[in-house]
Ligand code: MET
């Protein structure tokens with residue numbers, strides 16, 4: 001029999017129950033017991049859901065109150081000393097490490113949080129030091145295994161693999177010379193103990209995730225897999241049978257590292273790595289089973305079931321039914337929970353989708369078709385075929401005019417009329433800005449009043465005219481404020497925007513939105529990505545009204561503010577039926593129209609934000625990465641090249657280390673980058689040769705802290721050691737929407753004072 005498996009299920013609850021309970025606990029509104037009860041309910045519901053769907057291998061220990069990697073760090077006692085000093089309960093320790101703790105005399109910063117591969121999930125980075133002593137601390141995987149068993153459900157506990165655990169971590173400040181991988185020998189005995197404990201609790205199988213196998217790995221890390229898995233298998237006591245899982249890409253360059261490992265099953269992601277099939281079949285040992293990840297864990301599209309069945313059939317012929325498992329490609333954590341809770345979605349569009357709950361049925365149907373023949377699931381296959389066909393041929397999916405426009409993109413569309421030095425000449429005389437021009441990144445505080453009024457408008461409690469009036473009065477305030485503070489290039493403050501991608505998605509044709517389609521981003525923060533359902537175009541201007549109004553009330557240049565094509569793409573669920581490149585080009589053309597409309601309406605400084613450009617970078621070096629960088633830059637340039645030389649194009653980047661070369665390829669006149677938390681002097685140097693103009697963020701917008709004028713002066717001094725003054729702009733790290741007005745006033749006042757200090761000195 002071909003069996004079925006799920007690698008992990010969303011843990012947030014269908015209506016964000018976990019977020020609500022967790023935040024209530026943080027705010028002392030509910031007790032720890034109450035929070036634990038909500039967690040347990042979610043776990044039991046998930047188990048029953050999977051059992052009822054007919055999944056054979058159901059995961060346990062995929063739940064977390066914050067982050068599963070952080071749970072695992074705590075389980076193995078990878079807890080920096082500062083957190084263990086406070087005698088916190090296990091749950092409070094988890095939260096203290098995840099989000100920091102400031103209470104009474106306790107002041108603990110959060111541990112570093114970083115992106116989980118190229119997903120929008122973030123994990124808490126394990127922090128190792130020379131004094132790390134691995135030992136089993138708590139019993140979470142065992143408890144959750146037994147909890148499932150107590151309701152009669154046999155599960156497969158999920159653990160992060162030893163090599164990925166070390167590789168994804170970092171060394172603590174006091175042990176910077178430590179390569180975490182060198183701790184493997186110390187880790188393995190404890191890891192083995194954990195497996196023994198799971199076996200004694202009754203677990204027959206474990207899923208060990210080694211996702212780093214899809215990355216470029218140094219040789220010592222590659223060799224670590226053999227060391228680790230050979231060690232684990234040689235336990236003197238019984239350990240569960242091991243499924244080694246990889247996901248988010250193919251493992252071709254690292255196949256040697258896992259060839260011949262003593263594990264019972266290997267799992268691969270064939271959604272994102274379908275090309276690895278023959279290579280993988282070649283390394284499979286005679287008794288090893290293959291878990292075929294075929295249902296996308298990171299998207300919302302219905303699986304094309306007959307295509308999946310056709311992909312797996314030859315595998316079954318080769319290996320036999322009993323050695324094949326049909327599985328989700330990765331954990332379903334990255335998909336929304338249940339499509340059935342979408343009551344407002346257009347029926348035609350809804351039929352295209354499948355959320356985590358629906359994906360369970362897809363996995364089961366595929367495995368049944370392979371076990372018992374397609375006739376055994378004929379109805380499900382017929383319905384699926386109809387949906388797939390409907391989507392392929394739908395007028396929602398296809399807009400011939402958009403497709404034609406993309407096919408006619410010529411190189412001239414992606415280049416400004418003149419090179420930067422020539423553009424700068426005309427811009428300089430047009431804007432006549434002082435040395436060290438000051439500006440902000442776009443948003444100003446999103447106050448309660450703004451959110452409430454937007455809600456009222458969305459619920460139809462106030463009219464469009466009333467809402468517009470309100471937005472105008474907000475713009476009035478923001479503009480007046482900036483003039484008082486003395487900024488040089490102003491913004492309208494973005495009060496009309498709920499979110500920098502959703503706002504545009506709602507105005508573009510080709511997008512759809514959900515009511516409950518949340519996915520966890522980190523901790524209790526969830527996002528509800530818009531969905532690109534079809535060819536994207538811009539039926540009418542999206543931002544001109546607000547920008548023109550803002551410009552009309554000031555003599556200073558008003559910066560128009562747009563979200564770039566790559567960021568719109570990356571922070572949405574993309575289509576799976578056309579390439580990311582084509583989607584990016586469609587978005588680029590739509591934005592190009594907007595940029596040109598802004599110019600025509602008298603907006604002469606236009607910023608196109610691309611904060612997500614770095615995170616879209618393919619995981620491994622090579623052709624794919626090269627192609628991505630190429631179309632990312634091209635898309636930006638298509639959006640911004642339709643204007644005259646004297647229109648100043650800005651762009652903005654935040655969130656991650658950037659490569660100056662990637663930024664250079666966009667050819668924006670001015671870029672602003674997040675910078676204030678970088679303590680690496682090389683980073684300043686790297687950008688020093690950036691040919692166009694640049695603003696390095698001077699203060700952290702996530703913090704209420706107000707740097708003094710003196711502190712700003714100092715920071716600028718360091719930068720001016722390597723920068724030419726006439727290239728340098730003065731601005732914060734990012735938008736100010738999460739700050740309070742009094743903080744922003746103080747921060748910007750001091751920032752502007754520092755700029756004036758240098759101007760007078762010049
Ligand atoms: C995450 S980048 C944000 C840029 C946007 N213009 C803002 O200021 O909010």
Ligand SMILES: [Zn+2]
Pocket residue numbers: 441611652653654655733734735
């Ligand atoms: Zn930003």
